[in-house]
Amino acid sequence: MSQHNIDPLVCPLCRQENACVNLSSQDVEKTCWCNDPSIQFPEELLSQIPDELRRKACVCRSCVLAFQKRHSPE
Template sequence: MVCPICGEGNACVNLGNKDVSRSCWCNDPSITFPEDLLAQIPLAQRRKACVCRSCALKHQENKQVK
C-alpha cells in the first residue's frame, strides 16, 4: 500500500496481507492523525488509503513548531 499524500509505501500491517496479529505502527498512541492531516488525502482515497508514518510525524512536527 502507498501513502496517498507522498506516494511512498505506508508499511500498513492492517491493510496488507502480512501477519494481522501484529500491531501496526499507526496504533502508537504518540502518533496522531488530526483532521487537517486527513484532509490532505484526495477525496477518492479517503477511508481507503493509509497515511505513512513519515507524513504523520512530519505533520506533527510542523504543528509543534508553529
C-alpha cells in the first residue's frame, strides 16, 4: 500500500472509519474518544498495525474495546 492510499480516518486494523476528531476537520474544540482514560492502547494491540500504516492512521474504538475485552481478566 502506498502512502498516497493511506486514509488517516480509516482504522488500520478493521478498515472501518475510526471517528478520529484529532485528524479530521471536525470541531477541534471537541475531545476525541481516544482521550477517555478508560481506553488503553497497549503495545500488543499497536503491534498488530501493519508497518506501512503505523503512526499514520488511528485504531478505531471498536477494535480497542474488542482487544480490551479479549485481554481482560475474567
